[in-house]
Amino acid sequence: MSPPPSGASADASAVGSATAATRQRAGGVALALMGLSGFAGLGYQMVWTQQCALWLGFEAAAVLAVITAFFGGLALGAIAFGGRIERSASPLRWYIACEAAIGLWGLALIVLMQPTGDAVEHWIGAEPAAWWQWTVTFGASFLLLLPATAAMGATLPAIERIVGAEGKRSIAGLYAANTLGAVLGVLLATFWLVPAFGLAATAGVCVGMNALCAVGAWKRLNSERPSAALHDAWRLPSGTSTHRSGPASARWPRAMALMPLALSGMLGIGYEVVVVRVLSQLNEDTVYTFALLLAVYLVGTSLGAAGYQRWWRRWGKRQEEDRLSSLLPGVLGATCLIGLAALWAAPALKNGAMNTLGTGFAAALGAEALLAVAAFGLPTLAMGAWFSHLSAQAMGQGIAFGRALAVNTLGAAMAAPLFGVVVTPWIGPKAALLLIAGGYLAAAAAVAGSKTWRHPTASPTPMPTPMTVATTAFVTIVLALMTVFGAPLAFVDVPDGARLVSYAEGSMASVSVVEDGAGVSRLRINNRQQEGSSASLFVDGRQALLPVLLHPVPRRALFLGLGTGATSGVAAQDPTLQVDAVELLPEVIDASPLFTRALGLDGAMPRLVAADARRFVRASETRYDVIVSDNFHPARSGSGALYTREHFAAVRERLAPQGLFCQWLPLHQLDLDSLRSVTRAFVSVYPDAIAVLAANSLETPVIGLVGRRDTETSTSSTLASWHTRVERAPARRDGRSLADFGLDDEFALLGSVVAGPGSLAAFAGQVPMNTDDRPIVAYLAPRLVYAPTSTPKERLFEFLHRVSASPSDIGVQSPGDSRRLAAYWQARDRFLEAGRSARPVADPAVMLAQVGGPLLEAVRLSPDFRPAYDPLLQMAVALAPRDAATARRVLTALRDAQPARPEAAQALQAMGQ
Numbered sequence: 034m035s036p037p038p039s040g041a042s043a044d045a046s047a048v049g050s051a052t053a054a055t056r057q058r059a060g061g062v063a064l065a066l067m068g069l070s071g072f073a074g075l076g077y078q079m080v081w082t083q084q085c086a087l088w089l090g091f092e093a094a095a096v097l098a099v100i101t102a103f104f105g106g107l108a109l110g111a112i113a114f115g116g117r118i119e120r121s122a123s124p125l126r127w128y129i130a131c132e133a134a135i136g137l138w139g140l141a142l143i144v145l146m147q148p149t150g151d152a153v154e155h156w157i158g159a160e161p162a163a164w165w166q167w168t169v170t171f172g173a174s175f176l177l178l179l180p181a182t183a184a185m186g187a188t189l190p191a192i193e194r195i196v197g198a199e200g201k202r203s204i205a206g207l208y209a210a211n212t213l214g215a216v217l218g219v220l221l222a223t224f225w226l227v228p229a230f231g232l233a234a235t236a237g238v239c240v241g242m243n244a245l246c247a248v249g250a251w252k253r254l255n256s257e258r259p260s261a262a263l264h265d266a267w268r269l270p271s272g273t274s275t276h277r278s279g280p281a282s283a284r285w286p287r288a289m290a291l292m293p294l295a296l297s298g299m300l301g302i303g304y305e306v307v308v309v310r311v312l313s314q315l316n317e318d319t320v321y322t323f324a325l326l327l328a329v330y331l332v333g334t335s336l337g338a339a340g341y342q343r344w345w346r347r348w349g350k351r352q353e354e355d356r357l358s359s360l361l362p363g364v365l366g367a368t369c370l371i372g373l374a375a376l377w378a379a380p381a382l383k384n385g386a387m388n389t390l391g392t393g394f395a396a397a398l399g400a401e402a403l404l405a406v407a408a409f410g411l412p413t414l415a416m417g418a419w420f421s422h423l424s425a426q427a428m429g430q431g432i433a434f435g436r437a438l439a440v441n442t443l444g445a446a447m448a449a450p451l452f453g454v455v456v457t458p459w460i461g462p463k464a465a466l467l468l469i470a471g472g473y474l475a476a477a478a479a480v481a482g483s484k485t486w487r488h489p490t491a492s493p494t495p496m497p498t499p500m501t502v503a504t505t506a507f508v509t510i511v512l513a514l515m516t517v518f519g520a521p522l523a524f525v526d527v528p529d530g531a532r533l534v535s536y537a538e539g540s541m542a543s544v545s546v547v548e549d550g551a552g553v554s555r556l557r558i559n560n561r562q563q564e565g566s567s568a569s570l571f572v573d574g575r576q577a578l579l580p581v582l583l584h585p586v587p588r589r590a591l592f593l594g595l596g597t598g599a600t601s602g603v604a605a606q607d608p609t610l611q612v613d614a615v616e617l618l619p620e621v622i623d624a625s626p627l628f629t630r631a632l633g634l635d636g637a638m639p640r641l642v643a644a645d646a647r648r649f650v651r652a653s654e655t656r657y658d659v660i661v662s663d664n665f666h667p668a669r670s671g672s673g674a675l676y677t678r679e680h681f682a683a684v685r686e687r688l689a690p691q692g693l694f695c696q697w698l699p700l701h702q703l704d705l706d707s708l709r710s711v712t713r714a715f716v717s718v719y720p721d722a723i724a725v726l727a728a729n730s731l732e733t734p735v736i737g738l739v740g741r742r743d744t745e746t747s748t749s750s751t752l753a754s755w756h757t758r759v760e761r762a763p764a765r766r767d768g769r770s771l772a773d774f775g776l777d778d779e780f781a782l783l784g785s786v787v788a789g790p791g792s793l794a795a796f797a798g799q800v801p802m803n804t805d806d807r808p809i810v811a812y813l814a815p816r817l818v819y820a821p822t823s824t825p826k827e828r829l830f831e832f833l834h835r836v837s838a839s840p841s842d843i844g845v846q847s848p849g850d851s852r853r854l855a856a857y858w859q860a861r862d863r864f865l866e867a868g869r870s871a872r873p874v875a876d877p878a879v880m881l882a883q884v885g886g887p888l889l890e891a892v893r894l895s896p897d898f899r900p901a902y903d904p905l906l907q908m909a910v911a912l913a914p915r916d917a918a919t920a921r922r923v924l925t926a927l928r929d930a931q932p933a934r935p936e937a938a939q940a941l942q943a944m945g946q
């Protein structure tokens with residue numbers, strides 16, 4: 034065959050140059066498209082996780098469900114469309130269609146998410162079995178997100194197919210760009226878009242990103258085509274395919290090449306799931322915590338992929354690549370053990386970081402980011418490199434990239450339910466992480482010993498290098514030592530003199546009970562969130578009794594949240610009241626008897642329901658006279674959803690006629706802006722709401738918002754009618770009286786009122802309302818946790834100074850009764866002011882000098898006000914042996930101010946006065 038003429042040679046050279054330049058420009062466009070697509074994908078994930086948490090009940094459950102749905106959909110999309118894209122004559126059209134499908138379904142979910150969630154809540158039911166709840170949780174999330182996630186699974190194969198030159202195809206750079214875009218999506222959605230604009234608007238931004246990708250691909254990639262006379266770089270001739278089926282003898286090596294891809298997906302996401310669970314015991318477990326952990330994980334895998342693309346794929350040799358197949362999983366096993374060691378050192382790392390960085394919101398987030406880097410840094414670098422290497426080897430064996438991606442994401446989809454729901458609760462996080470590291474070592478050993486891992490035209494894999502063998506052996510020895518001698522990854526703060534009473538690792542959280550040297554037990558979730566103690570019965574009991582007594586004739590009550598069981602347990606001691614209590618975590622239900630037995634409340638227990646409180650309210654058909662919602666920590670995972678307008682409206686539908694709802698709010702954990710947002714949501718549903726103070730505590734103040742289903746416009750009452758409610762309270766099963774909880778009479782009951790309807794509405798003002806779509810509290814409240822700018826005492830007094838109440842707000846119309854009640858409220862406010870600047874001291878003389886005057890003023894303001902009388906009496910009696918004159922002066926003042934009470938007169942008589 035004669036050589037071509039020189040002109041043909043020049044034309045061929047021109048074609049090659051044009052094609053290379055075209056592909057270089059197209060490569061840059063593709064990287065930009067992958068970045069935008071990654072931003073949208075993870076932006077959707079953050080939005081959909083929070084939206085799914087509204088009907089799944091807990092953000093940890095939603096994270097597992099959405100991760101599974103994402104990877105499951107990606108796998109299905111890659112399986113369904115990857116081969117077709119690989120064989121397609123027009124992959125550009127596939128890419129545009131996929132981006133358009135993602136955007137259209139994202140747009141549809143803005144409308145469909147809420148009604149679908151409502152339907153799923155009823156489908157799960159009010160009291161589901163655990164297996165049914167998890168089945169529906171994962172299944173419904175998967176099906177709901179499938180149209181978008183399946184299209185996402187096809188975008189990377191499509192864009193890789195567009196820009197990849199035959200024989201020079203690599204996805205590491207595209208993967209890195211996609212992941213870095215995802216990092217930006219996570220951070221911007223969490224720190225700006227959702228707090229500022231809400232979930233639906235953030236989803237709309239992601240829809241716009243998809244539209245931009247589709248239009249950009251059509252405009253930029255279409256315009257980069259070389260002329261048809263030279264070479265059509267984008268549209269292959271009909272029937273042309275880069276997928277090579279190969280002979281049957283090559284199928285077995287290809288099947289073997291897919292196994293490590295599935296394992297890498299499952300172990301990589303499994304590592305993420307377990308580490309996030311462990312760090313929830315040390316970090317604050319807020320929306321910012323998860324965003325930082327996810328961002329660090331994504332950055333690590335992206336840098337690993339980019340590093341592989343830049344260095345190894347450029348300079349590596351074929352035989353070195355084969356050896357790398359066994360070396361990389363061995364290195365991954367080693368880095369996972371390093372990450373495990375970092376978790377053991379995490380408490381010291383966090384303390385050191387806080388001491389170095391100081392205080393403040395940014396410093397606290399910096400400390401959490403440091404823990405994330407320590408646990409995720411090295412393992413994720415190796416994960417990104419191994420995935421890129423496995424993909425390159427699979428494609429080198431003629432396996433379509435879509436198929437390789439499908440297998441990897443299918444393994445990733447299995448990780449969340451496997452490690453999050455089954456393995457970690459069963460064997461604990463330490464054993465789960467060791468199992469993951471062992472899985473990587475097993476993969477290294479299997480690849481090193483296999484004779485089937487080879488390129489179609491290459492010689493069999495060379496024997497493992499000494500470095501590979503040494504690495505695997507060393508990591509195996511370290512793994513064995515950690516298994517035997519490593520401490521469990523159960524972080525529970527146990528002070529000196531205290532002991533750990535119980536600890537349980539559940540599928541959503543760990544629950545511990547610690548008893549201090551004084552015998553006080555405390556219940557904690559994930560070591561960070563205290564759910565009550567055995568020393569708080571007085572306040573816990575009042576949180577049950579105040580709303581029950583405010584109802585004229587309660588017969589059935591529902592308590593949302595169990596905690597130690599004290600609040601609902603106190604209510605259950607009323608023989609005329611049927612009590613149900615709903616608690617999400619079964620481990621909390623199991624721990625509550627430790628408290629109820631110690632408090633003497635186990636004689637009559639409420640009916641306990643293991644379910645999500647929000648879903649129970651919507652799915653149950655029972656109506657209640659009184660519903661009491663616990664003071665959930667607003668900054669913790671998913672708790673902010675229990676303070677939204679939609680939830681308050683659902684509770685109203687669950688109330689019986691004349692029913693009453695009380696939402697307790699922990700002002701010691703809530704900033705005033707968040708309180709105003711919640712208050713505005715509450716009064717929008719209960720316009721005649723009032724606010725009550727659970728107790729006179731200044732360190733842990735708790736405010737209750739009380740609303741009724743039916744607006745009472747013409748009701749009037751007297752103090753005598755309220756007195757009848759207290760006086761005729763039935764004898765309690767535990768032998769305690771209402772007086773044991775400071776509810777001696779009608780003044781002690783009504784004296785808890787601090788704000789009326791108009792005052793509450795004015796306090797809320799026009800701040801953004803806390804809603805399902807714009808969860809203000811979930812983003813504001815964590816800032817108080819990370820960097821307090823005021824004390825609970827300061828926030829309480831600012832609230833009290835901005836609200837007010839009148840006797841008519843609670844139906845008291847009689848002038849005489851109104852004056853007595855108003856005087857009681859004045860005395861209460863003076864009593865609280867007395868403690869504002871007081872320092873707790875043991876010396877009664879010093880304490881009397883601090884608060885004696887204000888307390889005596891409170892006693893004189895209202896003969897009905899008892900709380901100031903008792904501490905003055907105690908101080909005077911304690912002071913009598915060494916300062917009889919001062920003691921007599923105080924006791925005389927008490928006797929004269931409240932002659933109906935005999936205690937001061939009796940103490941004077943005992944002193945010989």
